[in-house]
Amino acid sequence: MVLSYVDSLDFLKRIMTIHHKFVYNKSEKIFQYINTYGDFQCKMQFSPLFFMKKVEQINLNQLKDVPPEVPSYLILLIRAGHAALGFSQNGILIHHKIIKKYMVRKKQGKAQLIYQAQRGKARGGAKLRLARTKEFFTEINIKLNDWQVSIKEAQWILFQSSPRLWNGIFKTNKILPPFDRSDKRLQKIGLNTYKPSYEELQRINGLILQTTINVYAKERVESIEELLSLLTTDPSD
Numbered sequence: 639m640v641l642s643y644v645d646s647l648d649f650l651k652r653i654m655t656i657h658h659k660f661v662y663n664k665s666e667k668i669f670q671y672i673n674t675y676g677d678f679q680c681k682m683q684f685s686p687l688f689f690m691k692k693v694e695q696i697n698l699n700q701l702k703d704v705p706p707e708v709p710s711y712l713i714l715l716i717r718a719g720h721a722a723l724g725f726s727q728n729g730i731l732i733h734h735k736i737i738k739k740y741m742v743r744k745k746q747g748k749a750q751l752i753y754q755a756q757r758g759k760a761r762g763g764a765k766l767r768l769a770r771t772k773e774f775f776t777e778i779n780i781k782l783n784d785w786q787v788s789i790k791e792a793q794w795i796l797f798q799s800s801p802r803l804w805n806g807i808f809k810t811n812k813i814l815p816p817f818d819r820s821d822k823r824l825q826k827i828g829l830n831t832y833k834p835s836y837e838e839l840q841r842i843n844g845l846i847l848q849t850t851i852n853v854y855a856k857e858r859v860e861s862i863e864e865l866l867s868l869l870t871t872d873p874s875d
Contacts, residue, residue, distance in 0.1 A: 639851040639862065643685055643708050643729065646849035649862060650684075650701055656869060657698035667828050669698055671869070678868060679854040686828055686846050687711070687794065709793035712785075713827075713842060714778075715834040716799035716807075719770075721778050722834035725788050729847050733788065735781045736836055739774040740767060775810045786816035796846065798827045 641649060653660075660669040660682070669682045688704050708729045715722040719740060725733040782789065789795070795817060797804065808819050817823070829845055832838050853859040855868060 639853070639865075641849040641851065641862075643687070643847045643849075645862075646685055646688070647704060647706060649849070649851075650698075650704070652866060653869060654699065659869070660698045662696045662698075664696075677856055680865065680869065681852045681854075683850045685849050686796070686825075688849075705793075708847065710788070710791060711794040711796055711846075712782075712789055712792050713839060713846075714795070714797040714799065715827075715831055715838060715842065716778070716797070716803050717834055718803065719774065720834040721774070722836065722839040723778065723781055724839045724843060725785055725792070726843050726846075727788075729843070731839065731843055733785055734836060734839055736834070736839075737774065737777050737781070739770045739777075771806070772810065775806045776812050778807055779810055779813045779815045782815045783813060789816050792823065794825055795821060795823045796825055796827045798829075798831045798842075 660671050660680075662668075663670050667683060669684070671680045672678070684701065687709060688701050710725070710727045713722070713724040713726065719738060721735075721737040723733075723735045723737070724731045805819075807815055827842065827846070829842060831842060851865070853865055853868075859865050859868065
């Protein structure tokens with residue numbers, strides 16, 4: 639089952655009376671319920687927007703304060719030579735920008751920034767790649783500053799990037815992003831992502847808003863009402 643942001647909130651309210659039945663699996667980022675007999679399981683992976691509090695232990699009861707309206711947020715997907723930037727309002731991408739630069743060593747697949755850190759001085763084509771790398775981060779930050787009014791109002795800044803590339807946007811000589819690395823709104827996206835593109839930006843924006851529920855029971859469960867019935871009348875409790 640896949641629920642929208644609003645439907646997720648409604649479902650959450652309806653199971654709040656039995657929130658103690660669910661255990662949070664931090665590694666999988668899911669809430670899980672298994673009955674005594676092991677023949678009924680429910681796994682819930684809520685929208686990442688529900689989990690922005692940086693705490694070690696999460697219980698279902700903590701989600702009761704999730705905003706009733708979809709919050710605005712910035713999405714940053716960064717890989718070597720490819721970046722997809724988007725600003726989402728009410729779940730819709732109202733700003734987006736795709737940036738591409740030649741900064742990967744042929745056949746090795748390493749960004750020049752990483753290769754240079756491992757090997758030392760850059761030569762020939764490497765200098766060109768290094769220059770393009772600086773241009774890459776500068777172009778990202780220029781666009782982010784173009785959106786700084788919207789970003790100031792954003793409730794979250796969601797990103798997916800390797801640590802070295804992520805650090806790159808804070809080390810450009812020409813211009814810095816309109817937020818710093820200690821911004822409390824920063825949160826790594828807990829989803830698998832592919833090469834940044836407009837299509838990937840749209841895909842991730844859609845997933846960010848969804849809650850996925852998987853049910854394992856003797857009989858097929860096809861609706862939220864059937865699931866709620868099982869959860870609230872489970873004879874093993």
